Amino acid sequence: GAGVSQSPSNKVTEKGKDVELRCDPISGHTALYWYRQRLGQGLEFLIYFQGNSAPDKSGLPSDRFSAERTGESVSTLTIQRTQQEDSAVYLCASSRGLVNTGELFFGEGSRLTVL
């Protein structure tokens, strides 16, 4: 597709389970970002990839959160031992590269509900 694709669109899980969220960026975009948006709140930056490397992991809220990217393409955000406070929409965005004025293209997000 032409845009950023995220899956699943909705995920309901039980507290303590692990979840994986996937992001397919726009083809050729070397930069990829993950954000989190809790209900009624603004976007919270989680992590950024340039190629397959993550030079800035400062936004990951705890060591239960990890992310990887392979082939300068697909990225997976993994949350281990989910907690209720992890419930949020997780948004992925991509851009052409380390272009400071560049536009970010966002996916529609993965809504995570932890019961």
Place this chain on the structure above:
Amino acid sequence: DAKTTQPNSMESNEEEPVHLPCNHSTISGTDYIHWYRQLPSQGPEYVIHGLTSNVNNRMASLAIAEDRKSSTLILHRATLRDAAVYYCILRDVGGAGSYQLTFGKGTKLSVIP
């Protein structure tokens, strides 16, 4: 990090112009001003960005104050589809040279038919 201040909410009548203000008094000389908007149940979408000069594109215009401490996003003719949360953001370069956008709470724009 340079921060922005926006009103929590604004209302506009359909087909009227809308001026969305943003204050960024601590902006640095190399910070770009970006605007994104988020329609209900969607991810944010890019609207416009600028550095010093006013900018126009098919979606909106961006007016930047001469001292760059404030800016205004202008929608020339509001439509119902323009109802969204509008974010004014300054480019934020992390210590590793990364590029991320730091989103605040934005302005929720309501458009009245």
